[in-house]
Amino acid sequence: MSSKCALITGITGQDGSYLSEWLLGQGYEVHGIVRRVALEDPEHRLSRLKAIRGRLKLHAASLESYASIHRVIHEVQPDECYHLAAQSFVSYSFDDEFSTLNTNINGTHFLLSAVKTLAPQCRFYFAGSSEMFGMAETVPQNESTPFHPRSSYGISKVAGFDLTRNYREAYGLYACNGILFNHESPRRGFEFVTRKITSGVAAILAGKSTQLSLGNLEAQRDWGHAREYVEGMWLMLQQPQPDDYVIATGECHSVREFVELAFAHVGLDYTRYLTTDPELHRPAEVNLLKGDASKARKVLGWTHRVKFADLVREMVDEDCRALGII
Ligand code: F7E
Numbered sequence: 001m002s003s004k005c006a007l008i009t010g011i012t013g014q015d016g017s018y019l020s021e022w023l024l025g026q027g028y029e030v031h032g033i034v035r036r037v038a039l040e041d042p043e044h045r046l047s048r049l050k051a052i053r054g055r056l057k058l059h060a061a062s063l064e065s066y067a068s069i070h071r072v073i074h075e076v077q078p079d080e081c082y083h084l085a086a087q088s089f090v091s092y093s094f095d096d097e098f099s100t101l102n103t104n105i106n107g108t109h110f111l112l113s114a115v116k117t118l119a120p121q122c123r124f125y126f127a128g129s130s131e132m133f134g135m136a137e138t139v140p141q142n143e144s145t146p147f148h149p150r151s152s153y154g155i156s157k158v159a160g161f162d163l164t165r166n167y168r169e170a171y172g173l174y175a176c177n178g179i180l181f182n183h184e185s186p187r188r189g190f191e192f193v194t195r196k197i198t199s200g201v202a203a204i205l206a207g208k209s210t211q212l213s214l215g216n217l218e219a220q221r222d223w224g225h226a227r228e229y230v231e232g233m234w235l236m237l238q239q240p241q242p243d244d245y246v247i248a249t250g251e252c253h254s255v256r257e258f259v260e261l262a263f264a265h266v267g268l269d270y271t272r273y274l275t276t277d278p279e280l281h282r283p284a285e286v287n288l289l290k291g292d293a294s295k296a297r298k299v300l301g302w303t304h305r306v307k308f309a310d311l312v313r314e315m316v317d318e319d320c321r322a323l324g325i326i
Contacts, residue, residue, distance in 0.1 A: 005029045007076050009063065009111065010084030011056070012038055014187040015127070017048035019082060019230040024055055026234070031076045033069075033085070036060040048187050063107030066114070073114040073122075080237050082125045083111050086156070089191050090131060093153035094283055104156035105163075112167045112175070123237040124175040126164040129157045130222070130248070130289045132179065140222075140292040142246055143179065150284040161244075168242050176236040181248035181291040183226040184311060186318035193255055194223065194315060201262045202319035204273055211273050215280030217256040220288045224249045225306035225314075235300040248291020249304045261312045266320065 006023050010016045011032030023030050038045035039060055046053060059076070061068035063085055073081075086104045087093065093100040108126060115122050133141045134150035149155045161177050168175040188195040193214065203209035224247075232247040263270035296302040306314075320326040 003027065003029070004079040005031065005076065006080045006082065007031045007033065007072070007078035008082045008084060009033045009107070010086065010127075011058070012045055012048060013084060014048065014185055014189065014226050015084050015183070015230055015233075017187060018185070018227045019084070019233060020049065020052055020056060022230050022234060024052060029057070030055070031057045031059060031078065033061045033063070033072055034058050035062060063110065064103060066110045069110045070114045070118070073111075073118045077119050078122050080123045080125070081111065081115055082127075082233060083108060084127045086127065088153065089189070090151050090153045091191075091282060093151045093156075097152035100152045101156050104153070105159045108160040108163055112163055112173070116167060116171050116173055120171075120173065122174075123242070124164065124167070124173055125233050125237055126160050126175065126177050127233075128161045128164075128177040128179045128244070129154070130179060130181040130291060131286065132158045132161060133289060134286050136289070139288060140248075140250060140290040142292040143244055143295055150286050151282070154286075165244070174237070174242045176242045177244040178233050178236055179244065179246045179291075180229055180232070181222040181224065181246070181289060183224045183229040184315065185226040186315050187226065188315070194258060197259055197262050198312070198315040199319045201266060201268070201316055202323050202325065204268065205266050205320060206323045206325045208323070211275050212259070213275045213277045213280070214255065214259070215277060215282070216285055217259065217276065218254055218287070219285060220252045220254045220290070222248045222250065222252045222290045223258070223308060223311060224304045225311050228304050228306060232296060232300065232302045235296075235302055239299065243299070245296045245300065246291045246293050247296055247302065248293045249308070250291060250293060251308060252288065252290040253308055258312060261309060262316050265313050265316050
């Protein structure tokens with residue numbers, strides 16, 4: 001068992017909660033950066049951490065304030081830092097490019113700079129994204145595929161990726177980029193398409209709703225289970241040398257397939273409930289993402305285990321359970 005100390009930004013989110021559980025299981029002391037409002041409204045904002053809240057050390061700080069980040073790094077002196085926090089909803093990034101770019105890029109820069117100054121031995125993980133590939137030239141995408149982001153979110157992640165690599169090359173920081181493809185779970189936020197679908201199916205089954213309205217049904221994504229993806233993050237920081245890795249299943253499915261399977265799981269025909277809304281289409285869409293995680297498999301020994309259909313079923317079941325209908 002380890003007595004290492006880890007600091008997580010974005011600890012209240014889907015990935016932050018799974019990563020915290022994983023690290024606690026490995027014997028880590030786990031610290032998290034949260035916004036002050038989260039501490040003031042724990043019932044709502046710390047809901048994913050409910051079961052482990054007493055074992056975590058949470059620090060109020062903002063990724064928009066270098067002073068607050070500096071204070072936390074100084075106090076915690078982490079051995080490992082997992083930078084997961086971001087404005088991560090792609091659609092929103094079209095509505096507010098400025099705050100997406102400011103928060104995501106500056107937040108990463110502030111954190112890297114504070115780590116370099118105050119805890120240079122700390123191993124750093126940056127949550128890169130398959131959205132960096134955007135309109136990719138080749139399928140599947142791996143660590144050598146050129147980036148062509150299609151949203152300010154994707155652009156902010158490319159900047160974070162470059163900053164992280166530059167701190168590794170220029171200052172010798174042990175800094176890694178994870179290029180994670182879509183990863184989902186019952187803890188996914190309701191604004192993302194998978195959870196919108198599974199919570200929508202549960203609401204229809206419970207008689208609380210009569211339809212589900214979506215945007216582009218033909219977009220294809222490589223969807224894995226978030227619980228497994230956080231293990232990939234941790235593995236990246238346990239290697240002799242820092243590097244960048246794609247984490248993905250290598251399988252892709254359309255939004256329509258996800259919908260069909262989710263409805264079919266509870267015995268419903270999706271064509272009776274699904275409507276499409278042009279307002280939900282993005283100004284620049286990413287049509288097809290499919291990852292090649294062979295480097296992670298080979299070097300990290302990481303593999304995905306949960307199959308697409310099982311992921312869909314688990315998410316539908318959990319949403320049905322939350323409404324008391326199974
Ligand atoms: O959209 C289409 C939408 O919002 C998936 C984030 O975690 O993964 C995520 O980004 C697809 C897109 O995720 C609706 O147009 C159709 O093609 O679930 P999403 P995303 O944009 O792929 C990457 C790896 C990240 O890094 C991001 O942070 O589904 N779609 N109809 C819809 N999407 C949404 N949200 N809502 C719809 O009604």
